[in-house]
Amino acid sequence: KNEVEQSPQNLTAQEGEFITINCSYSVGISALHWLQQHPGGGIVSLFMLSSGKKKHGRLIATINIQEKHSSLHITASHPRDSAVYICAVTRDRGSTLGRLYFGRGTQLTVWP
Amino acid sequence: EPEVTQTPSHQVTQMGQEVILRCVPISNHLYFYWYRQILGQKVEFLVSFYNNEISEKSEIFDDQFSVERPDGSNFTLKIRSTKLEDSAMYFCASGGNPYGYTFGSGTRLTVV
Numbered sequence: 001k002n003e004v005e006q007s008p009q010n011l012t013a014q015e016g017e018f019i020t021i022n023c024s025y026s027v028g029i030s031a032l033h034w035l036q037q038h039p040g041g042g043i044v045s046l047f048m049l050s051s052g053k054k055k056h057g058r059l060i061a062t063i064n065i066q067e068k069h070s071s072l073h074i075t076a077s078h079p080r081d082s083a084v085y086i087c088a089v090t091r092d093r094g095s096t097l098g099r100l101y102f103g104r105g106t107q108l109t110v111w112p
Numbered sequence: 113e114p115e116v117t118q119t120p121s122h123q124v125t126q127m128g129q130e131v132i133l134r135c136v137p138i139s140n141h142l143y144f145y146w147y148r149q150i151l152g153q154k155v156e157f158l159v160s161f162y163n164n165e166i167s168e169k170s171e172i173f174d175d176q177f178s179v180e181r182p183d184g185s186n187f188t189l190k191i192r193s194t195k196l197e198d199s200a201m202y203f204c205a206s207g208g209n210p211y212g213y214t215f216g217s218g219t220r221l222t223v224v
Contacts (some may be wrong), residue, residue, distance in 0.1 A: 097207030
């Protein structure tokens with residue numbers, strides 16, 4: 001069973017478009033993490049959320065604890081945003097920095 | 113910003129051989145993890161450390177795997193008698209304040 005589900009699995013956009021990636025989870029969490037995996041395989045942490053909304057540059061992450069749902073938005077998308085975006089959670093019995101349970105990722109391709 | 117350093121970046125080994133993967137976490141982080149990602153699949157948890165002790169192991173982390181901290185700072189992941197299905201990207205990650213979760217760049221292991 002998957003504790004974390006993401007949609008869509010693949011996403012293609014034109015440069016400049018507004019992008020939304022969705023994440024739903026089925027367990028109690030202490031935090032939700034959005035990660036970016038580059039084509040070479042490296043993983044970078046983008047956001048860690050326990051409630052509300054966070055913004056960093058053109059990236060915005062929101063979470064609705066009651067609905068067990070989070071979204072990652074990219075405004076004014078650019079080809080350099082092309083990557084796999086992964087949603088992961090830490091369970092509510094542990095630290096916000098505890099073991100991660102991963103979604104399958106969303107492959108984003110932005111064309112110029 | 114400090115980095116988590118993994119070596120080697122690539123490793124090719126014969127089936128049945130032992131491999132050792134190395135990781136240098138961020139120095140003041142108390143949480144440490146090994147994960148792996150088989151090509152085309154989601155990231156899987158292997159083992160976690162908290163405050164220098166193993167805190168959790170997955171069902172994947174059987175007698176074939178071991179983790180050591182030989183000099184009090186670096187971590188090693190040893191895989192004994194490698195199998196073809198051990199081919200994957202292996203990530204280490206450390207967690208702590210103020211940087212949150214930080215991943216290494218990964219070791220791509222190929223068993224032939």
